[in-house]
Amino acid sequence: MTSTADAPRSPGRPRSTRADEAIVDATLDLLAEGNSIEALTIEAIATRAGVGKATIYRRWPGKDALLLDALRTLKGPAPHCAGRSVRDDLVLLVGAVGQHADPRARKIMPCLVPEVNRSSAHRQAYEAIVEPRREALREVLRRAIDRGELRADIDIEVTMALLTAPMLTQRMLQWYAGDERMLPERIVDTVLDGLRVR
Amino acid sequence: MTSTADAPRSPGRPRSTRADEAIVDATLDLLAEGNSIEALTIEAIATRAGVGKATIYRRWPGKDALLLDALRTLKGPAPHCAGRSVRDDLVLLVGAVGQHADPRARKIMPCLVPEVNRSSAHRQAYEAIVEPRREALREVLRRAIDRGELRADIDIEVTMALLTAPMLTQRMLQWYAGDERMLPERIVDTVLDGLRVR
Numbered sequence: 194m195t196s197t198a199d200a201p202r203s204p205g206r207p208r209s210t211r212a213d214e215a216i217v218d219a220t221l222d223l224l225a226e227g228n229s230i231e232a233l234t235i236e237a238i239a240t241r242a243g244v245g246k247a248t249i250y251r252r253w254p255g256k257d258a259l260l261l262d263a264l265r266t267l268k269g270p271a272p273h274c275a276g277r278s279v280r281d282d283l284v285l286l287v288g289a290v291g292q293h294a295d296p297r298a299r300k301i302m303p304c305l306v307p308e309v310n311r312s313s314a315h316r317q318a319y320e321a322i323v324e325p326r327r328e329a330l331r332e333v334l335r336r337a338i339d340r341g342e343l344r345a346d347i348d349i350e351v352t353m354a355l356l357t358a359p360m361l362t363q364r365m366l367q368w369y370a371g372d373e374r375m376l377p378e379r380i381v382d383t384v385l386d387g388l389r390v391r
Numbered sequence: 392m393t394s395t396a397d398a399p400r401s402p403g404r405p406r407s408t409r410a411d412e413a414i415v416d417a418t419l420d421l422l423a424e425g426n427s428i429e430a431l432t433i434e435a436i437a438t439r440a441g442v443g444k445a446t447i448y449r450r451w452p453g454k455d456a457l458l459l460d461a462l463r464t465l466k467g468p469a470p471h472c473a474g475r476s477v478r479d480d481l482v483l484l485v486g487a488v489g490q491h492a493d494p495r496a497r498k499i500m501p502c503l504v505p506e507v508n509r510s511s512a513h514r515q516a517y518e519a520i521v522e523p524r525r526e527a528l529r530e531v532l533r534r535a536i537d538r539g540e541l542r543a544d545i546d547i548e549v550t551m552a553l554l555t556a557p558m559l560t561q562r563m564l565q566w567y568a569g570d571e572r573m574l575p576e577r578i579v580d581t582v583l584d585g586l587r588v589r
Contacts, residue, residue: 229425299505306501306563319564343586351557351577352586354566358556359549365504366517368552379549387585388541388550 215242216249220263225297230260230308230315261318267301269294271326279337280381283356286330288377290357291364303365327353355384413440414447418461423495428458428506428513459516465499467492469524477535478579481554484528486575488555489562501563525551553582 219241223233235256239246253259272289274282293299309319330353337343359380363369369376417439421431433454437444451457470487472480491497507517528551535541557578561567567574 227427227430232425299508303501303504307498309564310497341588344584344588347581347586348577350567350569351574351581354557354560355553355578355581358560359552361560362552362556366507369548371548376549379546380553383545383549383553384582385586386542387587388545388583389585390539390542391589 212242212244212248213252216244216252216259217263217266218242220259221267221295221297221301224263224301224304227300227304229304230256233260235259257314257318261321264301264305264318264322267293267295267298268322271329274329274333276336279333279340279342280385282333283330283381283385284377286326286333287356287360287380289326290360299364330356352384356380410440410442410446411450414442414450414457415461415464416440418457419465419493419495419499422461422502423498425498425502428454428503431458433457455512455516459519462499462503462516462520465491465493465496466520469527472527472531474531474534477531477538477540478583480531481528481579481583482575484524484531485554485558485578487524488558497562528554550582554578 216238219238220233223237223241224230228237233256235246235249238259239249242249249259253262272285274285276282291302293302305315305319308315310316331349334343334347334349334352338345338347360377363373363376367373371379414436417436418431421435421439422428426435431454433444433447436457437447440447447457451460470483472483474480489500491500503513503517506513508514529547532541532545532547532550536543536545558575561571561574565571569577
């Protein structure tokens with residue numbers, strides 16, 4: 194018989210409780226309603242979550258740390274790469290770009306852009322969220338270069354932007370008139386093959 | 392001797408006056424300060440511009456029409472293509488992506504994204520602003536296909552997103568660690584040549 198009560202308690206942060214979830218949820222609600230990060234206060238979050246400010250400060254040192262946790266929740270877990278072919282791996286990773294577990298993301302994420310440029314704390318929070326996903330993509334490209342499938346002289350960072358940015362703008366603005374489920378393949382194949390007649 | 396008083400008056404809209412400029416400016420200021428389109432009122436714009444509401448309604452039928460004019464001002468004129476080589480034309484057009492005449496654009500444009508998805512009027516305003524720029528890019532690609540320089544089977548819309556979206560995210564998030572002035576060339580050359588070893 195397995196009992197969670199018998200499992201060793203992990204040190205550090207207390208486990209997520211219903212109050213923690215309510216606090217993260219209240220933060221995301223306030224952002225989705227159009228409140229800027231600057232306008233957001235611990236007091237407003239506490240009121241919305243139905244908890245005291247002390248409850249928030251027991252778990253998070255301040256607004257920036259709470260915000261980082263809330264935005265991580267919004268993005269959900271990164272996809273796992275099967276490592277079969279460079280094309281399959283790229284299609285999988287491109288398809289996951291901007292795909293958020295939480296519907297509030299579409300309202301919140303674009304408006305965070307100006308904030309990221311205004312404050313280095315917000316820039317660090319943004320990097321902490323996106324960098325693990327970027328690294329997975331970088332690895333797929335590096336492995337394919339090592340195997341001799343992709344040109345060794347490509348600019349990895351430019352290539353990553355070519356693969357991810359069109360999908361990101363699709364999630365934001367729905368520019369693609371065709372079937373969105375086919376878009377990751379179209380993007381990957383066009384970038385792999387290039388435009389020039391040979 | 393040339394006298395503007397002797398020139399024939401064009402029918403329709405009155406010429407741009409100082410009041411018109413103040414009204415457009417007030418609209419952009421209020422948006423840049425974080426007010427959503429929904430929250431924006433003709434009354435607030437009139438107050439900020441120091442004019443009566445009637446002055447605004449004499450020139451614009453309503454908020455959406457005023458907004459469209461204000462956002463067009465923000466983007467400035469589209470670049471002119473020399474039509475030399477497909478590479479040169481693409482580098483010019485990619486370099487102009489997201490390059491706004493007005494510094495308020497960086498704050499205003501990302502936050503408009505959710506609005507474009509919520510209302511067909513805002514979607515139409517967005518299309519009216521970006522479509523002339525898109526058409527210039529589409530023309531360059533079509534001409535190069537007709538000349539046999541680019542593959543005839545490329546997806547034009549996907550190709551346009553590959554060329555423009557990385558530059559748009561660069562203007563918003565400055566992801567490129569290198570010299571930004573070189574980025575349009577890097578993007579265009581990578582898309583033209585593709586990634587695969589041949």
